[in-house]
Amino acid sequence: MPLDSEKRVTNNQRIVGALPTIKHAIDHGAKCLVLMSHLGRPDGKRNEKYSLKPVVPELEKLLGKKVVFCNDCVGKEVEDIVNSASGGQVILLENLRFHPEEEGSYKDADGKKVKADKEKISSFREGLTALGDVYISEFALQRMLEFSFESIQATSLVSYVGWTTLTGFR
Secondary structure (H helix, E strand, O other), X not given: OOEOOOOOEOOOHHHHHHHHHHHHHHHOOOOEEXXXXXXXXXXXXXXXXXXXXXXXXXXXXXXXXXXXXXXXOOOHHHHHHHHHOOOOEEEEXXXXXXXXXXXXXXXXXXXXXXXXXXXXXXHHHHHHHOOOOEXXXXXXXXXXXXXXXXXXXXXXXXXXXXXXXXXXXX
């Protein structure tokens, strides 16, 4: 998602591409929609340069409704927000790549690649999976299948592809 120096979305193509799927879920009774994504390469560390928070105003404008932003993507606070949502509430999680478990590795202080701990990867996956009952992949909007997306699809969640994947949106 390209952002300018003022942290405004400069090209909303990926959001626009996901709108049919988001609106379909809302229109057909979804309790809430938990949107998860990534931005940039923060190497498994929180870096405000790569926060998804600036995406919220663009999402709200395009959806015509309030979007709740979570400052993380896993954990009790996120689970509490999701569990209290209703009426098709849209929730955007913080950048999944702020966690080294997202890609399975990170760069240490010396710039060397280090594998993420397997138990932490498992816990991260479980944390994401706990946020929903159905997983819809807008794979056509993803440039690569990330660790977490791949692992969510491998869980007991019911999984579907979104409209943009079905229609070949680019």
